Amino acid sequence: MNPGRAAQTVYTMWLREMIRFSRSKSRIIGALVTPLFFLIILGTGFSSAFQVRGGGTFDKSYLAPGLIGMSVLFASLMGGVSIIWDREFGFLKEILIAPVSRFFVSLGKAIGGVTTAMIQGILIMIIARLIGVQYVSFWGVLAGICVMFISGIGFIGLGIAIASKIESHEGFQMVMSFLTMPLVLLSGAFFPITNLPGWLKILVYANPLTYGVEALRYFLLGKSTISIWLSIAVLVIFSIAMISLGGKLFGKMRV
Amino acid sequence: MLYAIETSGITKRFEEVTAVNNISISVKPGELFGLLGPNGAGKTTLINMLSTMVEPSGGNALVWGHDVVKEADLVRQNIGVVFQDTTLDDRLTGRENLDLHGRLYGLDGKTRKKRTQDVLSLVELTERADFIVKTYSGGMMRRLEIARGLMHHPKVLFLDEPTLGLDPQTRLHIWEYIHKLNKEEGVTILLTTHYMEEADRLCDRIAIIDYGQIVALDTPQDLKNMLGGDVITLGLEDPGDVGRLCSSYQKDGCANIVEGKQNEVFITVNNGERQIPHILALASQAGIPIISVSLRKPTLDDVFIHYTGRAIRDKEVSGMEEVGYKMRSRRK
Numbered sequence: 001m002n003p004g005r006a007a008q009t010v011y012t013m014w015l016r017e018m019i020r021f022s023r024s025k026s027r028i029i030g031a032l033v034t035p036l037f038f039l040i041i042l043g044t045g046f047s048s049a050f051q052v053r054g055g056g057t058f059d060k061s062y063l064a065p066g067l068i069g070m071s072v073l074f075a076s077l078m079g080g081v082s083i084i085w086d087r088e089f090g091f092l093k094e095i096l097i098a099p100v101s102r103f104f105v106s107l108g109k110a111i112g113g114v115t116t117a118m119i120q121g122i123l124i125m126i127i128a129r130l131i132g133v134q135y136v137s138f139w140g141v142l143a144g145i146c147v148m149f150i151s152g153i154g155f156i157g158l159g160i161a162i163a164s165k166i167e168s169h170e171g172f173q174m175v176m177s178f179l180t181m182p183l184v185l186l187s188g189a190f191f192p193i194t195n196l197p198g199w200l201k202i203l204v205y206a207n208p209l210t211y212g213v214e215a216l217r218y219f220l221l222g223k224s225t226i227s228i229w230l231s232i233a234v235l236v237i238f239s240i241a242m243i244s245l246g247g248k249l250f251g252k253m254r255v
Numbered sequence: 256m257l258y259a260i261e262t263s264g265i266t267k268r269f270e271e272v273t274a275v276n277n278i279s280i281s282v283k284p285g286e287l288f289g290l291l292g293p294n295g296a297g298k299t300t301l302i303n304m305l306s307t308m309v310e311p312s313g314g315n316a317l318v319w320g321h322d323v324v325k326e327a328d329l330v331r332q333n334i335g336v337v338f339q340d341t342t343l344d345d346r347l348t349g350r351e352n353l354d355l356h357g358r359l360y361g362l363d364g365k366t367r368k369k370r371t372q373d374v375l376s377l378v379e380l381t382e383r384a385d386f387i388v389k390t391y392s393g394g395m396m397r398r399l400e401i402a403r404g405l406m407h408h409p410k411v412l413f414l415d416e417p418t419l420g421l422d423p424q425t426r427l428h429i430w431e432y433i434h435k436l437n438k439e440e441g442v443t444i445l446l447t448t449h450y451m452e453e454a455d456r457l458c459d460r461i462a463i464i465d466y467g468q469i470v471a472l473d474t475p476q477d478l479k480n481m482l483g484g485d486v487i488t489l490g491l492e493d494p495g496d497v498g499r500l501c502s503s504y505q506k507d508g509c510a511n512i513v514e515g516k517q518n519e520v521f522i523t524v525n526n527g528e529r530q531i532p533h534i535l536a537l538a539s540q541a542g543i544p545i546i547s548v549s550l551r552k553p554t555l556d557d558v559f560i561h562y563t564g565r566a567i568r569d570k571e572v573s574g575m576e577e578v579g580y581k582m583r584s585r586r587k
Contacts, residue, residue, distance in 0.1 A: 005361055012358040020346050023387075090342035094403075097306060098359040099331035 009100040010108035017079070017112025021119075031075060031120050032127070035067040039128060042190070064128040065216035066189025068148065072121045073183060073209055076152040079113020080159020080246065081176070084169050096253075106160055106250040110243060113159075114152040121148040125220075136222040143219040150235045151212035157242030164249035183209050193225050208238045256320040259284045259411050259443040260305060264314035267300050267467075274300040276467035277314065282445060282460075284410075287437045289458030290447040291555065297467035298447035299339060302413050305445070306336045319410045332360070335404030339415040341396050345388040349380055349399050352388060353406055360407035367406075374402035378432055394425035401432060405442070412436070414446040418453060430457055451555040461555070463562060470562040479553045482561055483511045485527030487534060490547035494518040503541050509533060527552070 021028070043060025086092040095105055122145065125135075135141050162175055184190075186200075187209035196204060204210050215231040218224035224231070260282040267275040275297040282288045290298045303309040305318055307327040315322060321329040343352050350371060357367035375381045378398035388396065397417065404412055417433065418426040434457060436442050448454050454461050455475045462472040471478060491497060497515040504513045504522055509530060512523040524530045527550045538545050560566055 008358055008361060012355055015358075016344065016347070016355055019351060020344075023346055089345065090338070090340050091344045092342075093308070093338055094342040094344075094356070095359070097308065097331060097336055098356075099328045099361075100359055 006101065006104045009104040010111060013095075013105055013108025014112040014115065017109065017116060021112075021116045028120070031071060032123055035071050035124050036127060038067055038070075039063055039124075040131065060128070060131065061133045061221060062192075062217075063190070064125070064133045065144075065220050066187065066213050067128075068121045068124050068144075068216055069151070069187065069209055069213040070184050070189055071124055072117045072148050072152050072212070073155050074180065075117035075120050076113050076155040077159045077176070077180060079116060080110070080156040080161075081163045081172060082113070083109070083160060083163035083250070084166060084172050087163075088169050102251045102253075103247045106247045107243075110153060110156045110160065110246070113156045114149055117152040117156075118145065118148045121145075121152075135220045140219040140222070144216050147212060147215045147219060147232075147235065150232075150239050151208070151215075154208060154235065154239035154242045157239065157244070157246035160246030161242065161249045164246070164253045183207060186210070187213050188225075189213050208234065211235050211238075256284070258282060258317070259286065260288075260316070260318050260445060262305070262314065262316040265301070265304060265311050265316050266313035267297075267304060267309065268312045273467050275304065275311075278464070278467070278469055279314075280462055280469070280472070282443060284443050285437070285441050287433070287444045287446070287457060287459045289454040289461040290445070290464050291449065291451070291454040291461050291559070292447075292464035293449055296464045298464060299415055300467075301464075302336075302415050302445070302447060306334055306413050307331055332407075333410045335407065335409035335412045337397075337400045337404045337412070337414045337417060339419060341400065343388050343396060343399060343403070348385050348387055349375070349391070350384040352399065353384075353403055356403045356406045362407060370406055370408075374405050377405070377435070378402045394421050394428070397421060397425075397429065398432070401429070405436070405440075409442065411443045411445065414444060416447055416449070418448070418450065426453075433457060451559070455555050463555075463559060465559075465563045471558065475555060478555065478558045482553045482557055483523050484525040485523070485553065486551045487522045487524060487527055487531060488547075488549045488551070489520045489522070489534070489538070489545050491518045491520065492544050492546050496543045500538060500541060500543050503537055504534070507537055509537075 039060055043063050046063070047059030083092065086095070096102070125141070125144070129135065162179075163172075166172055166175065186203050186207045188204055189209075193201075193204055193210070211226065211231040211234040214224045214226040215228060215235060218228045218231065258281045260280065263279045264277045265275060265279070266273065266277050278301060280288075290301065292298055300309065304311045305316055305323060307323050307330050310324055315324070317323070318330045319333040321333070323330050344355075347355070353371045353374065354367055357370060362370065371384075372381070375384050378401055380395060380398055380402065383391065383395060388399065391399065401414070401417070414433065418429050421429065430453070433444065433446070437444050446457070458475060460472065460474050461478060462469045463478070464470070471481075473481070489500070491500065494517055497518065497520055500520055501513050501515045504510050504520075510522045510524050512521075514521040522534060524534075531548060531550065535545065535548065556566060
């Protein structure tokens with residue numbers, strides 16, 4: 001497949017995701033309202049109760065990167081898993097019958113899903129700023145957006161891999177609850193990870209989302225528990241591994 | 256290239272069943288070829304193999320000169336497929352569906368725009384083009400799928416049960432489009448159907464397929480002629496005359512087959528409508544009063560019964576299946 005056709009395939013799949021996203025206004029609002037509730041209610045509640053070790057309160061500023069990470073996780077996993085719906089409603093056949101490489105099809109789908117995830121993440125970032133969360137610098141915000149992109153690609157790859165293996169949309173609901181809730185709760189989005197008991201520490205450090213949230217904290221707030229270089233290294237490796245896995249399994253997928 | 260589609264001994268085995276068993280067909284360029292058979296006969300599996308969706312377990316197939324396994328991409332570039340179930344994105348408009356398809360097949364912007372207009376007007380959907388597909392009726396969706404299958408000027412078009420679940424009026428419309436496509440644009444078409452009338456009205460040649468095998472292959476007319484002709488049924492007042500009348504027809508030699516049952520005589524002849532006067536004249540010569548006459552031309556149903564020993568409808572679960580199409584598209 002020549003580069004022009006490959007680019008056109010990726011763009012076509014991206015374009016489709018964008019059109020669909022722009023038509024699902026209720027989905028966008030729903031995706032924004034949940035983290036917003038967390039931010040305002042939990043942020044206020046926590047800041048009255050907890051002190052972070054080394055000074056400062058555990059408040060809405062501390063929560064904001066975690067919630068951005070959470071919404072990127074939800075949006076990108078959903079973006080990947082939506083292949084199940086494409087299969088269920090037939091559109092997948094239209095793609096698989098086209099004279100294009102499946103790898104670029106899944107890449108286009110992934111980039112489309114990541115775009116929607118980033119739009120949601122950025123919107124939450126803006127809302128958080130409006131209700132008083134202070135970001136350290138403009139460059140930090142840009143770097144944070146890059147972190148959203150890298151972790152989004154990773155989770156979308158994971159979603160595509162799962163979707164390629166799940167036979168029905170019934171299995172999907174189960175996978176989502178078994179996957180998203182532990183990932184979010186064990187990511188340090190809702191609590192500081194400085195002083196955890198051993199078993200919890202292992203689970204938290206084995207969770208890729210932890211590194212996404214920590215990297216966001218570093219770039220947006222200027223402080224993080226895990227070193228930024230470690231976070232970036234883990235995220236990049238995770239993303240490359242997942243998108244390769246997703247692309248590979250999607251290539252083998254039968255309708 | 257002699258044939259648009261050529262299969263030799265193509266076979267597909269699933270774990271327990273052989274869905275397609277050693278089928279060899281040759282479809283000429285520009286031909287409208289039909290696969291006729293009951294549900295589960297293997298028609299869809301055959302189409303799936305020819306359209307590179309499923310790999311054959313044995314034999315091989317060339318579509319537009321390219322091997323369906325080794326040159327799948329070249330095959331895909333040259334074919335259009337309309338599957339049995341909808342494969343549209345129902346959150347997009349009709350026009351967007353066509354445009355994305357054009358992009359996937361590498362058409363440039365100008366070509367896409369022009370082609371979109373052409374195919375939309377062919378299936379008379381121009382006015383609804385900018386509506387979301389979700390708002391379309393089943394017939395409109397099918398028309399849009401046919402239009403989409405044509406976007407990239409395919410050489411060969413596969414239609415899997417193109418009128419399944421559609422009302423009679425829409426069915427007639429779709430037949431018109433298919434006919435127009437084949438005759439005016441010269442697209443080679445392979446369609447599957449379990450509607451006898453559809454196969455009879457549309458197809459240049461028909462392969463009757465049952466349990467994954469071809470049981471007969473010819474033009475609709477020749478398939479019907481093979482049965483020996485039209486059947487004239489005479490009703491008699493007195494059942495006692497049946498034997499005498501039968502033997503007088505046998506002596507005359509005008510009939511291919513003569514059969515008597517209760518108070519009726521069945522006479523199989525060529526050109527039935529021209530034979531009726533002669534048949535009646537023989538009866539009055541013998542002094543046997545006739546109270547009713549009917550002429551029946553053989554249908555593909557009769558052909559199917561002749562080759563398989565049962566009617567095509569026996570195996571049908573049409574009610575369930577026909578609502579299936581709409582339900583799938585509605586569930587979202």
